[in-house]
Amino acid sequence: MAGRIFESLTCWPHKGRVQPTIAVTLTTIDGQTVVNNERMPLDTGFAGAMLLSRDVFTHFEKAELPESESRVYRTLTGPVPMRTARAILTLPFQEGIEIFVDTPRYGSGKSLVGLLALGKIDLLLHGHESETCVLRERTQ
Amino acid sequence: MPTQTNITKVILMTLVIRGLDEKTKRSIRAEAVKRGLKLAQAVKEAFQLWQTYDLEVSAVSEREANNAAYNALRQELEKYAGKAVLIANGTLLGTYDDPRSAAIDLRRRAPRAHQAIITVISKDKKEELEWLGGSLNL
Secondary structure (H helix, E strand, C coil): CCCCEEEEEEEEEEEECECCEEEEEECCCCEEEEEEEEEEEECCCCCCEEECHHHHHHHHHHHHCCHHHHHHECCCCCCEEEEEEEEEEEECCCCCEEEEEECCCCCCCCCCHHHHHHHCEEEEEEEHEEEEEEEEECCC | CCCHHHHHHHHCCCCCCCCCHHHHHHHHHHHHCCCCCHHHHHHHHHHHHHHHHHHHHCCCCCHHHHHHHHHHHHHHHHCCCCCCEEEEECCCEEEECCCCHHHHHHHHHCCCCCCEEEECCCCCCCCCCEECCCHHHH
């Protein structure tokens, strides 16, 4: 696996020089765009696809899971119950995929991109330049 | 010969319910006995509760009404395994091949709904996932 060559397709500067971000587009499952190519922080500690702030999540409430099927996240401070809904996520240079978005049942929440989404693309956390890049592997 | 009034009384006092399955009939009887009521009294009380519930539904949020409807229907919905179900305004609006079709139909069937439940029966299940440290500042 050594010696593989990747090229960066596009990069985004870190937020505040420390927080990696990528641009995402989020639409409702019936096709209404809610977030259009906006930069959102990455969180590799978040196992879900995307966490949303309460006000962004309200746009997805018409395709919510029942509370009994919504997700719970294990955290250092105990379980955090969520509201969970369906959405379509479009990552850079990718087709849209159906994901579940979450927002905390209590509290205002925040928006971030988690591991389930990050697993769909190749990324470079380019620390020295304080930027995050989407990569494509070169075939030769 | 009974008078007109007498005939009306007889009709009011006798209610024939066709198509009620044996299991439901037995549980209504058992519930009435448990509460020390005659069957007619039990049905009357249940109906009054039903009316009260309808009034209360308008006061609780759409989310609560939709979740209550889902919980009440959950066992019945198992026959739609693999299908997407749509619940809005506290009622089951339909079953669909996929969630997107349900969302599109919601716009037509309940255009004023602010919240709705769309879930794929037997596929969407509660999951517990990890969130390392990130919740400290929600």
